[in-house]
Every structure is written in structure tokens, then in C-alpha cells.
Amino acid sequence: xxxxxxxxxxxxxxxxxxxxxxxxxxxxxxxxxRQQLISGNSDFEYAFIDASMVxxxxxxxxxxFRAVNDYLNERLKSRNVHSEIVFxxxxxNNIADSFRKFGISDSTKDLLVVKVSVTPEITHDSVAAHxxxxxxxxxxxxxxxxxxEIADVAxxxxxxxxxxxxxxxxxxxxxxxxxxxxxxxxSIIGAIAxxxxx
Amino acid sequence: MPEEAYIPPPLPGPFTNTTPPPTLLTQGAEAHxxxxxxxxxxxxxxxxxxxxxxxxxxxxxxxxxxxxxxQEARCLVKLVREGVNxxxxxxxxxxxxxxxxxxxxxxxxxxxxxxxxxxxxxxxxEAFIKASGASLSAEELQREEEKVRKLLRGxxxxxxxxxxxxxxxxxxTTSNLILRTEEVNAVPGESPTMQGDVVLIDFGLAGQxxxxxxxxxxxxxxxxxxxxxxxxxxxxxxxxxxxxKDSYKGAxxxxxxLQDVRMRGRKRSMIG
Numbered sequence: 001x002x003x004x005x006x007x008x009x010x011x012x013x014x015x016x017x018x019x020x021x022x023x024x025x026x027x028x029x030x031x032x033x034r035q036q037l038i039s040g041n042s043d044f045e046y047a048f049i050d051a052s053m054v055x056x057x058x059x060x061x062x063x064x065f066r067a068v069n070d071y072l073n074e075r076l077k078s079r080n081v082h083s084e085i086v087f088x089x090x091x092x093n094n095i096a097d098s099f100r101k102f103g104i105s106d107s108t109k110d111l112l113v114v115k116v117s118v119t120p121e122i123t124h125d126s127v128a129a130h131x132x133x134x135x136x137x138x139x140x141x142x143x144x145x146x147x148x149e150i151a152d153v154a155x156x157x158x159x160x161x162x163x164x165x166x167x168x169x170x171x172x173x174x175x176x177x178x179x180x181x182x183x184x185x186x187s188i189i190g191a192i193a194x195x196x197x198x
Numbered sequence: 199m200p201e202e203a204y205i206p207p208p209l210p211g212p213f214t215n216t217t218p219p220p221t222l223l224t225q226g227a228e229a230h231x232x233x234x235x236x237x238x239x240x241x242x243x244x245x246x247x248x249x250x251x252x253x254x255x256x257x258x259x260x261x262x263x264x265x266x267x268x269q270e271a272r273c274l275v276k277l278v279r280e281g282v283n284x285x286x287x288x289x290x291x292x293x294x295x296x297x298x299x300x301x302x303x304x305x306x307x308x309x310x311x312x313x314x315x316x317x318x319x320x321x322x323x324e325a326f327i328k329a330s331g332a333s334l335s336a337e338e339l340q341r342e343e344e345k346v347r348k349l350l351r352g353x354x355x356x357x358x359x360x361x362x363x364x365x366x367x368x369x370x371t372t373s374n375l376i377l378r379t380e381e382v383n384a385v386p387g388e389s390p391t392m393q394g395d396v397v398l399i400d401f402g403l404a405g406q407x408x409x410x411x412x413x414x415x416x417x418x419x420x421x422x423x424x425x426x427x428x429x430x431x432x433x434x435x436x437x438x439x440x441x442x443k444d445s446y447k448g449a450x451x452x453x454x455x456l457q458d459v460r461m462r463g464r465k466r467s468m469i470g
Binding site: 010011012013014015057058061062065066069072073075162165183186187189190191193194197 | 211212213215216234235236237238268271272274275278279281286287288289290291292293309
């Protein structure tokens with residue numbers, strides 16, 4: 001098992017649909033990765049997420065869960081389950097806007113990559129091998145500490161229109177700072193769950 | 199009638215994959231509550247399912263189910279944002295499993311709140327007082343009563359926070375309040391701990407409103423529930439209102455309205 005790619009079997013989702021997640025810092029080739037997406041190169045069918053917009057693992061799981069559940073129920077709003085994962089980070093119904101806010105941009109330095117095994121050919125090894133040769137960056141562990149280091153909390157709050165919530169001081173992981181973080185995280189997860197409800 | 203084990207309706211959507219399967223906790227007329235696991239770890243979560251009702255017209259059924267589960271989820275998400283103690287919404291599907299096998303059902307996955315419901319805390323306390331109240335010194339009794347008063351003020355302030363956020367619970371009883379506590383298993387016969395945060399649960403009948411009438415009715419329903427379930431704690435109910443009083447700006451007006459509601463009951467207009 002490559003240590004840089006984590007394969008997760010999300011509770012409640014069929015075990016035939018494992019999810020592969022990798023986190024990179026100091027990514028050098030964001031523009032070319034983004035170009036592959038735009039040109040629709042199917043080898044690059046990934047959810048590429050700007051990791052500065054990600055608060056925690058629970059945040060990521062919620063977006064993945066929402067997208068895969070919609071995929072299983074055949075009600076994707078975008079092209080495939082991977083674009084839907086990017087879209088699922090959003091609290092609004094605007095797909096283009098969700099890509100601008102949460103998707104990879106030319107200036108992305110920290111990148112979260114998600115791939116769902118929608119066909120049996122997509123395995124941990126095949127994804128790991130392809131990412132190793134495609135992404136020019138340093139793999140880091142996909143955990144809450146690293147994500148919190150990367151997160152741009154002010155930007156995240158703006159994206160979810162949660163500007164009025166109290167701010168946990170960066171780096172502080174205990175005391176009231178932690179309960180503020182939980183409140184922000186739970187508010188975001190709720191917004192993801194409610195997207196599209198009219 | 200032969201005794202048959204109750205078979206709940208089939209689980210909707212993705213929860214047929216869940217291992218171990220969610221366990222049924224309670225079943226009401228509208229919804230089934232299960233205990234299951236969270237998305238990210240081994241922490242527990244609560245799953246509320248509103249099964250479709252086969253006797254309703256399918257279009258009406260879908261619309262009602264969707265409306266009600268969304269109402270509940272919206273209230274919860276709003277309260278989480280406002281920092282009121284309620285379970286967080288983790289995931290939601292208001293359409294449930296559409297089509298194919300027809301066992302649709304909307305569901306709501308929520309944060310698990312650990313602790314006894316306040317009803318149980320008071321029942322334990324009342325049993326304790328009944329059994330050993332006579333042998334307590336005046337001082338001990340006073341300490342016991344102060345414990346209850348403090349919890350009641352805590353209830354008042356969480357209900358105040360709820361109303362401040364513009365939400366009405368609609369079914370405030372001591373069974374819909376959890377005392378979130380790290381209490382080690384309660385010892386029968388001893389006075390239960392009352393340390394912890396009061397968390398509001400079950401927003402199935404909740405709605406958004408800032409009208410003083412609706413708020414007063416919320417309090418009235420709680421007051422009546424107290425009177426009927428906790429005769430020995432009823433006399434302390436004023437402490438709930440004490441805790442409520444300072445929780446938001448309009449609280450005094452609501453309390454004034456509560457007096458009117460007490461006089462006539464919760465149905466405002468019964469004429470014509």
C-alpha cells in the first residue's frame with residue numbers, strides 16, 4: 001500500500017465503492033492538471049479540490065457521501081460522480097461557482113484528490129500509480145491536523161456565508177477554539193446536507 | 199392475537215449497506231429512530247427515517263414527507279449555526295429511495311447525543327427523594343433541591359436560546375431534553391447527577407417563528423408536561439422561567455403572554 005493514498009470504505013456506502021483520497025502540498029503543476037479536466041481527458045477523472053477550502057476529514061466525507069448517495073440514486077447534477085464531489089462541497093446550486101470556489105485553480109498549491117472506484121478497474125494501486133506520475137507535489141497524510149494547517153478559515157467561512165460565526169484562532173486545537181471549530185464544521189456539514197432543498 | 203415480532207419497514211437508500219445494521223430504538227407514528235454510525239469514524243449517530251405511507255396518494259406522500267423532514271433539518275442546521283445545543287445534521291435525503299422497489303423514505307442522519315433524557319433524571323431524583331427524603335437533613339435536602347433548580351434554569355436558558363434563534367420546538371417535554379453528561383452508570387437509589395449541558399432533541403414538529411404566542415405555547419406545553427410527569431419537581435418549574443427570562447430581549451413579553459395562555463389553553467381561538 002502506498003502511504004500517500006488512503007483508501008476509505010465510507011460507512012453506509014456499498015463496499016464495492018471504495019474511495020481513494022490523497023493530499024498534496026506545494027503542487028507545481030496545478031495549471032496543467034486543471035487543463036486536463038477542462039479538456040475532458042478521462043484519465044484525469046478526479047475530484048481535484050483546493051485543500052485550502054477544506055476544514056477537516058468530516059467535511060470531506062460529507063461531500064463525498066452526498067455525491068455518492070446522489071450517484072447511487074441516479075440524480076447527479078453534474079457530469080460524473082467526481083465532478084459531483086466538487087459540487088457537493090458547495091452550499092448553493094451553482095455548479096460553475098462551486099468549481100471556482102472549491103475546485104483546483106491555476107494557483108492551487110495544496111490539493112486534495114478524490115477518486116471513487118466506480119468500475120472494478122479502478123483500484124488503490126491503479127490510482128496510486130497514476131497520481132504518482134501525474135501530480136508534482138509532496139504527498140502528506142490526509143488527517144485533521146494537516147488539513148487544519150492548510151485551511152483558510154476566513155475564505156471557507158465566506159464561501160459558506162458563515163462570516164458571523166466566531167473564529168477559532170488558527171493552530172489552537174483545544175478549549176473554546178475547539179468548540180468554535182466544531183460549530184463551524186457542523187454548520188458547514190449541515191449546509192452541504194441541505195443543498196438544493198427548496 | 200398471536201404475538202409477532204414487529205418488522206420495521208425496510209431501510210432506505212444507502213443504509214442497506216451499513217454494517218452492523220442500524221438498530222431500531224423507537225418508533226413513532228411518523229418516524230423510526232435508529233442508532234448507527236457516523237460517516238468518518240466509529241462514533242455513533244442517530245438516524246431518523248420517515249417511511250412512506252402506503253395509504254397516502256404517492257404524490258401527496260412524497261410532498262408531505264419531504265416537507266416535514268426538510269423542516270426538521272432546516273431548524274436543526276439553523277440552531278447549530280446559532281450555537282444552540284441541538285444534534286448536528288450530518289446527512290440528509292428528502293427524496294429517500296425513489297422509484298424501483300417503492301419503499302421510499304426520507305432520512306436524516308444526526309449527531310448522537312449521549313446521556314439520559316431529563317425525564318429519566320427527574321424520575322430517578324423523585325424516586326430517590328421518595329425513598330430517602332425523610333432521612334435527609336434540612337441542609338442535604340436544600341442541596342438536592344438546588345441541584346434540581348439549577349438544571350431547571352439550564353432548561354429555561356436553552357429554550358430561551360432556541361426562541362432567540364427564531365425556532366419553536368412544538369413538542370417540548372422532558373423526554374425531548376437530553377442531559378449530556380459523562381456520568382458513569384447511574385447507581386439505583388442514589389441521587390442522579392445533574393451536571394451537564396441540556397440538549398434539545400426531536401424537532402419533528404418544530405418550525406420557524408418569532409411570534410410571542412408561539413413561544414408562550416412552547417413554554418406552556420413544557421409546563422403542562424412537567425405537571426403531569428414530575429409531580430415532585432413541578433413546584434420548581436418557575437426556575438425554568440427564571441432561566442428563560444434573561445436569555446433574549448423579548449423574553450419578558452413572552453412570559454407575560456404565557457399567563458394568558460395558561461388561562462385559556464394552547465388553542466388561541468376556539469370560537470366559530
